[in-house]
Amino acid sequence: MRQRGNAENFAILLGAFAIALPMVLAAVPAHAGVLRVCADPNNLPFSNSRGEGFENKIATLAARDFGYGLEYAFALQNARFIKHTLGAGKCDVIIGVPADLDEVATTEAYYASTYVFLSRKADNLRIERFTDPRLKTLTIGVHLIGDESTPPTLALAREGIVDNVRGYMIDGDFSKPDPPARLIEAVADRDIDVAAVWGPFGGYFSAKSRIPLLMTPVHGAAAFAPLRFSFPIAMGVRKTDAVLRARLNNFITKERTAIRKILVDYRVPLVDMPGGVHG
Amino acid sequence: MERLNRVRKQAVGFATLACAALIAARTSADNLQSMMQDDRQWVMPAKNYANTRFSGLKQINAGNAGQLRLAWSFSVGSNHGQEAAPIIIGDTMYVVGAYPNELFALDATTGDLKWKYSPRVDPSSQGEACCDVVNRGEVYDNGRIFYNTLDDHTVAVDAKTGREVWATKLGEITRGETLTMAPLAVKGKILVGNSGGEMGVRGWVTAVNESDGKIAWRAYNVGPDKDVLIGPRFHPYYKDAQGKDLGVNTWPPGRWQIGGAPVWGWLSYDPQSNLVFYGSGNPGPWNSNERPGDNKWSSTIFARDADTGEAVWADQIGPHDLWDYDEINENVLIDLPINGQTKHVLVHPGRDGYMFVIDRGTGQIYSADKYDTVTSTTNFDLKKGRPVPVNALTPQVGKNISGVCPASPGAKDWQPVAWSPVTHLLYIPHQHLCMDFKTSEVGYIAGTPYVGATVSMYAGPGGYRGEYAAWDILKRKKVWALKENFPVWSGTMVTAGNIAVYGTMDRWFKVVDARNGTLLYQFHAPSGFVGQPVTYQGKDGSQYIAMLSGVGGWAGAIANSEIDPRVRNGALGYTGAVGDLPAYTSGGSSLLVFSLPPGKANAH
Numbered sequence: 001m002r003q004r005g006n007a008e009n010f011a012i013l014l015g016a017f018a019i020a021l022p023m024v025l026a027a028v029p030a031h032a033g034v035l036r037v038c039a040d041p042n043n044l045p046f047s048n049s050r051g052e053g054f055e056n057k058i059a060t061l062a063a064r065d066f067g068y069g070l071e072y073a074f075a076l077q078n079a080r081f082i083k084h085t086l087g088a089g090k091c092d093v094i095i096g097v098p099a100d101l102d103e104v105a106t107t108e109a110y111y112a113s114t115y116v117f118l119s120r121k122a123d124n125l126r127i128e129r130f131t132d133p134r135l136k137t138l139t140i141g142v143h144l145i146g147d148e149s150t151p152p153t154l155a156l157a158r159e160g161i162v163d164n165v166r167g168y169m170i171d172g173d174f175s176k177p178d179p180p181a182r183l184i185e186a187v188a189d190r191d192i193d194v195a196a197v198w199g200p201f202g203g204y205f206s207a208k209s210r211i212p213l214l215m216t217p218v219h220g221a222a223a224f225a226p227l228r229f230s231f232p233i234a235m236g237v238r239k240t241d242a243v244l245r246a247r248l249n250n251f252i253t254k255e256r257t258a259i260r261k262i263l264v265d266y267r268v269p270l271v272d273m274p275g276g277v278h279g
Numbered sequence: 280m281e282r283l284n285r286v287r288k289q290a291v292g293f294a295t296l297a298c299a300a301l302i303a304a305r306t307s308a309d310n311l312q313s314m315m316q317d318d319r320q321w322v323m324p325a326k327n328y329a330n331t332r333f334s335g336l337k338q339i340n341a342g343n344a345g346q347l348r349l350a351w352s353f354s355v356g357s358n359h360g361q362e363a364a365p366i367i368i369g370d371t372m373y374v375v376g377a378y379p380n381e382l383f384a385l386d387a388t389t390g391d392l393k394w395k396y397s398p399r400v401d402p403s404s405q406g407e408a409c410c411d412v413v414n415r416g417e418v419y420d421n422g423r424i425f426y427n428t429l430d431d432h433t434v435a436v437d438a439k440t441g442r443e444v445w446a447t448k449l450g451e452i453t454r455g456e457t458l459t460m461a462p463l464a465v466k467g468k469i470l471v472g473n474s475g476g477e478m479g480v481r482g483w484v485t486a487v488n489e490s491d492g493k494i495a496w497r498a499y500n501v502g503p504d505k506d507v508l509i510g511p512r513f514h515p516y517y518k519d520a521q522g523k524d525l526g527v528n529t530w531p532p533g534r535w536q537i538g539g540a541p542v543w544g545w546l547s548y549d550p551q552s553n554l555v556f557y558g559s560g561n562p563g564p565w566n567s568n569e570r571p572g573d574n575k576w577s578s579t580i581f582a583r584d585a586d587t588g589e590a591v592w593a594d595q596i597g598p599h600d601l602w603d604y605d606e607i608n609e610n611v612l613i614d615l616p617i618n619g620q621t622k623h624v625l626v627h628p629g630r631d632g633y634m635f636v637i638d639r640g641t642g643q644i645y646s647a648d649k650y651d652t653v654t655s656t657t658n659f660d661l662k663k664g665r666p667v668p669v670n671a672l673t674p675q676v677g678k679n680i681s682g683v684c685p686a687s688p689g690a691k692d693w694q695p696v697a698w699s700p701v702t703h704l705l706y707i708p709h710q711h712l713c714m715d716f717k718t719s720e721v722g723y724i725a726g727t728p729y730v731g732a733t734v735s736m737y738a739g740p741g742g743y744r745g746e747y748a749a750w751d752i753l754k755r756k757k758v759w760a761l762k763e764n765f766p767v768w769s770g771t772m773v774t775a776g777n778i779a780v781y782g783t784m785d786r787w788f789k790v791v792d793a794r795n796g797t798l799l800y801q802f803h804a805p806s807g808f809v810g811q812p813v814t815y816q817g818k819d820g821s822q823y824i825a826m827l828s829g830v831g832g833w834a835g836a837i838a839n840s841e842i843d844p845r846v847r848n849g850a851l852g853y854t855g856a857v858g859d860l861p862a863y864t865s866g867g868s869s870l871l872v873f874s875l876p877p878g879k880a881n882a883h
Contacts, residue, residue, distance in 0.1 A: 040726070098723050098728045153566075154566065233728075
């Protein structure tokens with residue numbers, strides 16, 4: 001019943017767009033009935049090929065909501081990810097992208113997170129700002145992204161903190177599970193004192209850590225503008241896929257509570273979204 | 280005693296073996312060297328070890344070039360940037376296409392296809408190449424053709440049959456490494472360098488045995504001295520290159536591991552000194568604030584022993600690069616009278632806009648003169664061997680910087696120059712672009728948001744984007760220059776017949792008078808040019824000129840549909856500078872071969 005209802009809605013929507021947007025019409029019906037998700041096969045807490053990430057759970061929820069089947073196109077989420085998955089037509093939606101990513105059409109943001117500091121609980125460091133003088137002597141770990149930079153790397157560089165910063169490749173050794181986790185493991189292993197890391201990694205892997213870790217969100221971002229440490233996250237579709245985007249927006253509005261529960265289960269540090277919407 | 284004898288015997292045995300190996304290697308080198316001097320053939324992309332791209336042929340000359348016509352053509356079948364030079368061995372032409380890197384053997388006179396070799400190239404390598412899936416050519420030695428495939432393999436193919444002899448994997452796609460350069464054959468070894476400076480790779484040059492495909496030596500350009508092959512023979516000319524483990528100590532801790540400095544340009548070789556010369560690429564990451572220090576040995580010219588890879592000297596002409604000025608450009612080996620003495624020099628047209636003249640033996644820089652608009656530095660300090668930066672243009676996070684010239688591709692990129700011993704001029708195909716830097720664009724990798732730098736490039740002063748220039752190395756000045764609407768991204772060649780040849784991105788194949796730049800002949804080709812012209816004599820006695828047409832590469836990827844032209848900073852900022860290219864050309868894959876009509880050969 002629910003399935004037919006959706007299909008009817010879909011047909012109506014299609015009808016409405018058929019005159020105005022024939023391109024959109026051509027792009028959508030080929031995969032009606034299946035939600036085709038572009039995802040990384042080895043990148044918890046976001047996704048993996050066994051469906052264990054929170055983006056997997058959200059995708060499952062969306063597919064169930066649409067009355068659709070669920071299919072994945074898995075690829076390493078590197079700089080060419082969008083071009084070779086969504087752009088190549090192998091799948092139709094990326095479950096999590098920054099809400100202002102230019103390369104795709106984004107839905108409404110459904111959560112916002114922040115970069116965090118992680119340290120060993122026993123050390124009781126409670127670092128909250130990049131201007132904290134202790135960062136000049138502690139050993140700090142950051143993720144390195146090919147030729148670009150994560151905000152913590154840039155903020156530290158701006159504070160002149162460079163020599164005591166260790167880089168961990170975000171796409172590191174792909175043969176091991178969840179390559180980005182090496183940065184958080186390095187705190188537990190005492191290779192570094194502090195990790196400055198994107199919140200979803202920090203929350204998930206610190207909860208799994210073999211020794212207790214302390215997580216504190218980054219504060220004092222204004223001093224580093226235009227650098228940002230919190231980002232609203234939305235779903236991304238091809239710029240021509242207005243219909244799918246509208247449907248996903250409906251899903252996000254309708255299932256806000258269920259989505260939030262999934263995020264909380266995975267210990268994603270949530271912050272207020274711009275415009276007062278809470279994730 | 281017995282034991283000593285045995286040791287001695289072994290030692291003698293080894294010496295004899297080593298001698299035999301030496302002789303064998305020597306013969307092959309001499310053979311290739313004599314082939315380089317035979318102007319009927321063109322045995323490597325750069326024509327010869329000195330990288331002059333000069334041919335003594337003069338059947339086609341400034342007097343009759345206006346009568347050139349298309350003799351035959353051939354499709355290499357993949358519409359990506361065709362940057363390769365065909366080579367001609369005897370009566371056979373060999374040419375490799377862009378990805379998927381098929382190799383074709385053709386009758387050089389008739390264009391008949393003799394065989395085709397199709398390597399199995401990993402399709403995922405396409406995603407790793409920063410700037411279109413190009414290949415810059417193949418080399419010949421000892422009955423085999425050697426070239427690189429995009430997915431990090433060097434292959435040896437039997438020149439007669441097209442059968443694969445060996446294929447050796449030299450790098451990892453998953454680490455962002457690809458191979459795009461044309462290797463160099465020297466004394467039984469194939470020298471190869473990696474690409475991927477934009478992907479956080481660690482640059483190297485590797486020597487592979489021609490016989491079995493095994494790695495003989497590998498020299499990294501970043502890291503500790505033992506990896507860079509810096510040892511007792513290393514005697515750099517400049518003070519800032521002296522010291523232990525500078526490939527580690529001039530970086531923040533551990534950062535050299537993704538320090539870039541790849542080798543995707545040209546190698547040259549001086550048989551007299553047995554030295555190989557090449558330039559390394561830019562350091563990574565692009566944001567220079569994260570890597571205080573000189574970042575050695577990025578943007579450096581190296582001289583290495585061809586047999587062992589040991590570094591002999593190194594000039595870091597772009598310390599702590601701010602602008603992505605790879606210094607992978609070719610080094611042309613010539614002898615010049617300087618201060619009343621004949622000096623063995625290498626001429627390096629720098630990405631940074633300076634024409635360097637450097638002593639091949641010592642690394643001393645004799646001169647460094649601007650050959651295009653340069654605002655990123657004020658001048659090059661010859662005493663220190665370093666450029667003098669303009670502090671107002673130092674990039675900072677959040678600061679928008681405009682008017683940086685040259686733009687990231689430099690005053691000249693990979694597209695090789697030619698040197699004529701007849702006119703004593705250097706022919707330089709190059710771009711004329713400036714750029715703005717902004718940090719704003721949001722990116723997302725492995726679930727991690729970040730703010731990246733946006734680069735926007737545009738035509739330099741005067742409103743043109745490219746130039747074909749003739750440079751007098753002794754007088755250290757430009758003699759003449761032809762302005763081009765688009766960057767001149769093709770290579771060039773020059774002959775004893777005083778013709779100089781190049782192609783434009785807007786599809787014109789051009790032959791000009793090497794003495795004054797007068798246009799002698801032009802042909803409107805199927806697609807724009809980013810290839811390398813070569814010339815040879817067919818078995819019918821006619822001189823031919825061959826060049827691949829097929830726009831692409833970093834500059835031209837927009838025209839072969841790799842990039843959305845609406846994204847102004849697509850192709851690492853190049854799209855904005857050439858956004859109108861699709862109005863002139865589409866991608867292509869045609870080899871074009873020109874000659875004079877029968878009977879016109881000797882008209883002067």
